[in-house]
Amino acid sequence: MSSAGSSAGSSALPPAPGYGAGDLAGVLPSVAASLGVKGFTGALPQARGAVVVLVDGLGLELLRARSGHAPFLRSLLPESTPATAGFPATTATSMGTFGTGLPPGAHGLLGYQVVDPDTGQLFNELSWEDGPDPRTWQRETTVFERVAAAGIATTMVANDYFEGSGLTTAALRGADFATAATLAQRVDLVLARLRQQPRSLTYLYWGNLDRTGHEHGCGSWEWVDELEAVDAELQRLAQGLPAGVSLTVTADHGMIDVPADNKVDIAFDDELAAGVRVTGGEMRALQLYCEPGATDDVLATWTARLGEQGWVLPMADAVSRGLFGPVQPHIAPRLGDVLVAMDGPYGYWDSRVMTTTVGGLIGQHGSLTSAEMAVPVLHRPAD
Template sequence: MSHPPAAHDAGRSVPVSPATAWDHPEPLPVSSAPVPEYGSGSLADLLPTLAAGLGVPATAAAIPELTPADRNCVFLIDGLGWEQLRAHPHEAPFMTSLLDSSRGGTGRPITAGYPATTATSLASVGTGLPPGAHGLPGYTARNPETGELMNQLRWNPWTEPRAWQPYPTVFQLADAAGVHTAQVSSPTFEHTPLTKVALSGGTFLGRLSGEDRMDLAAEQLAAGDRSLVYTYYAEVDGKGHRFGVDSDPWRGQLMYVDRLVQRLAEQLPPRTALYITADHGMIDIPFDEQHRIDFDEDWELRAGVALLGGEGRARHVYAVPGAEADVLAVWREVLGEQFWVAGRDEAIAAGWFGPAIDERVYARIGDVVAAARDDVLIIASQREPKESAMVGNHGSMTAVEQLVPLLEVRT
């Protein structure tokens, strides 16, 4: 059952533009946040569109400009935002060529979804549903059944996967419809709960090297008259978190993955459409008190808070029962010029998590939801020491985090 508040317009879709999040020095109302383009131009719309073109029942073409193909491949590059790609044409010449309309390129940005983080985005990709439906609304979120914070990337503490995310994946629907379906990724991910609830269906094929994944993905595309293949690469994100976007290690990974994309593109069988996309972009945050506000050292932000979830740029704040209004007021007063700060029902009504919220998902969302507008983080140096030390970060609705590429190669 859905939980649509009275003020929520289920059809609302606010386009995201690169300037929206940065050009307003004064605080903006919650309704001004640049909401993802659910239903017409988000990650959740990609696989249903491809599956509909393959004749898979219970799917629909939400991105109508994508022409159907008999064979379809999605290559997801973790952490490669639209703005980062456009800023590095020399490191990514092949992908950059797919942006050049004079050379037949049709690349454009789509929106990741909120929050712009890996677990949420992969679930949106695989299920074809926005976060309010699939129910992975953040890096960490409260399990209403236990009261504990659950890390949805690492699936810790363990929770029954199908109870947490009960919907079939698009891969499962395609496999049931007779489409040759495969996921080609790291062997590490084969049996993870996140893979089970977000990316399972058909055959999982694990390969360690990027080159082996590209070669195998091409083979899998050719294995069926109708095929749907997914492949993935993680280290652009890993280097961004550790060293920062535009660091030498990050640029080295971008150069490498650009060669992988070209390797796959040059092996595509006939009647294939290859789509290159990502799960989120990334922004580097300076290491000073102005840009990194430490929840563990800030008594005002801690007052009345039972659990701090999400991540630095996309926080779920769970209040002590009865303190919800006070916590919202304090967070809005302290952070209102740097974050969009909303109560749970305000964020839902504004469409942050999609056009409707499943009843089971409602209490997973924070009593207060804080999304960064500026280059700032809410870290938690004691609770989250590793996350608090990351250079590159993501999660919010700014263009640098939210916009991801949708590049196409056809044969």
């Protein structure tokens, strides 16, 4: 099979994300435009201040399916338009897209685990352990930096361990940092700060819905309970906002449950491991870094094995199709040689470079399905 061949899969490869104003890349730029920051455009009504909440793992399909448990968020759905998170549909990449307003091919955060071409080593863009200088790895100016430079107070409210982390520095730098443990405490903190300074941009991150989906599955009662709790707190946040302050709620990706019997560990599969030097990406969106001269064989083997479980294509094809948006020359060497994206509820992982904890998670994401890619962008205009 030639490395220039077409993709294989159970259906046609989904269209590439738009990376425009109506998708995750456009959320912060549109909000900045509504605050009057020069250099940004958007269709949102003008506001004196804005709060943006990102609920990790709140896929649009999941929200629609369980909207009866989220009356406040459901009330905002009719005025929203479908949006995509970008590819791969994973937190590290989406935070780059959200924080810079740029596609992955421009900001360079290309997946859960990627190879640093300067060292040849695989590193995790979520934990950033032993990773490169985040300001060098992601060199573009963030939206928060531009808003802060315009004289608008900018704050990020999240877990304390995100303060100064590699991913925060790479994707979200420019905002002051504040922390509180529970979502209720974060809502209280945001409201207290807004009473003091309504002319501001505040970003609130909440990750427990994603964690619950990973551990229990996004079809579980535990996930529904967490959704109900999130909905109640966001309603309280909306009701407490000062006049002139808008609220926008979005997410970084959706999720799909993958049964244990549908997971294959490449470390114990000699056929799939042949010719693969390093396995990057994650369970549902792998980037295979191949041994020299082995790319065509890897493509043929994986295409034959996956069949209708997903899509296998040369990375050059993935780039030309625009899955990452336009890829800048200094970022292209970070990409693997072969892309594998899952369609049905399947997953392939490599226990040599991924922990058994990650491999055992029920809820997974990263691929091109609408369950993983579609995210809500819900806006409540300022009163």
